[in-house]
Amino acid sequence: MQEPKLFINDIIESNPLGGFQKLVMLLCALVIIFDGFDVLAIAYAAPALSAEFNIAKGQLGLVFSAGLIGMMIGALVLGPLGDKYGRRQAVIASVVIFGVFSVLTGYITSYHELILLRFLTGLGLGGAMPNATALMTEYVAGKMRNIAVAVIFLGMPIGAITGGLLAAHIIPAYGWSSIFFWGGWMPLLLVPVLFFWLPESPRFLTAQNKDNDALLRRIARKIARNQTIPPSAVFIHPAEEAQQHSPIKALFMPGYARDTLLLWAAFFLNLMVAYFLYSWIPTLLVGSGYALGQASTTVILLNIGGAISPFASAWMMRRWGSRPVIVGYFLLGALSMMLLGKLSASLAMLQVMAFFAGFFIVGGQISLNALASYIYPTAIRSTGMGWAFGIGRSGSIIGPVLAGTLIAMALGLDVYFMVFGAVCVLTATATLFIRRHEKPVETEDQ
Known part of the structure; x- marks a missing residue:
């Protein structure tokens, strides 16, 4: 009797989101939560570190950028490794790296040690995000992709918000090192959970020319709870054009080169703005006379806006497609940035505009993440996302350094935010010309 042949994609697309997939989503979200916590730990600790080690504001830009350079290299290296060895292994390795080096940051005794350990922590932070995103999106149906990305990237602002609330209490009581100890031990405690309960991506497994049907049958049975998967079933391993090229070269296959370059430009420009906000808002507001608690709030x-936004954009993209939604987000982000600088004399208005900046800029980045997972096929998805994040990280390095240069010139808050608002307009322009935008769901169903 001939063994039944199955497509894992058909099983995922035809079944509702079940408990097994929700567990994968939760574990990926926890990785992103700890990633978000560790990324911003340095921003919350910066005022105390500056005081203890006599670090000038201009030198802080180098500290912020050291971590971001690590994140860039981590994304560029660990993204392709996720396509070669599996998303699961790349996620776990990334969490171990940023957990260990975050703990060690709590023991630094000099400015140069701080720069080195932020760089090493960044390697893990950079690798976690593209691989966790690729893993999660490969467990859900296409119609659920944007919601899944919104849910797991809710972890980024949750981590940042938790860090802000925690920092406001523990740094005054226990010193700056406490925020790094929390940021390191929490992900390290998650590692055994990931090892035992985080599964590999079934779409990645079918993209491999290996005898892994037994593992795919176990995964398929957990996804298709009301469907019988025969013990003798085998899975079709579709050959993708991308598999004929090296993962990085495949990003420039016919029809992909333009979208790859424009996606890189959008990531570069938007992360330049986002990390200006993340890295400098606490220091700028404290320098303008606001209390640390007000700056942390x-x-x-900002992060609450970023947390709410992806759910709104996911609904809008199902209705109108990704192009008008994402482009509109960045144009409104530009307006929010400009108003934030103009209205900074009023704490209430400053905080309102910070919320909207988070909604459109941080939320817009999460929509770009979802778009990146849509653009690339399974064989190069981690590479495509990893390189987009990696190129984007170079923008996140330049953003804080550019801000440090502007601040050293003492041009004023309104000028700083006006400059970065103009960058948002450029982000909108790059996004506008990407070809592979998601279509409205209604259009696809017709």
């Missing part, structure tokens, strides 16, 4: 509101 402003960052929390």
